[in-house]
Amino acid sequence: METYSKTIAAAYAQFMRTGDPSTAANPWPAFTNAQRLTMIYDQTFHMATDPLKEEREVLLGQGEEPVLINTFRERGSLSFGNVM
Numbered sequence: 806m807e808t809y810s811k812t813i814a815a816a817y818a819q820f821m822r823t824g825d826p827s828t829a830a831n832p833w834p835a836f837t838n839a840q841r842l843t844m845i846y847d848q849t850f851h852m853a854t855d856p857l858k859e860e861r862e863v864l865l866g867q868g869e870e871p872v873l874i875n876t877f878r879e880r881g882s883l884s885f886g887n888v889m
Contacts, residue, residue, distance in 0.1 A: 812850060 812831055820826040827833040831850055834842050841855035855861070 813846065816844075 812828075815828045816826040816831060816833065819828050825833070825835075826844075833844055834852065836842060841858075842852050843854075843856050845851050845853050845856065
């Protein structure tokens with residue numbers, strides 16, 4: 806558990822210093838929409854390509870723009886109902 810904590814702390818510290826969470830022990834490639842590489846913190850640290858693709862596509866309307874943006878374009882405004 807100590808190694809796990811130190812690895813995460815090192816990535817956060819590196820990110821705060823440089824904007825890049827990569828460390829010598831834990832390289833972290835830049836995110837791109839084409840690959841959607843995501844760091845998975847689990848029993849081991851590893852990169853996964855678009856690990857929540859199915860969930861993301863549902864939320865975004867099967868790869869289209871988010872539903873909220875589509876609603877705005879169709880109606881010309883957003884309505885969140887009575888929030889009071």
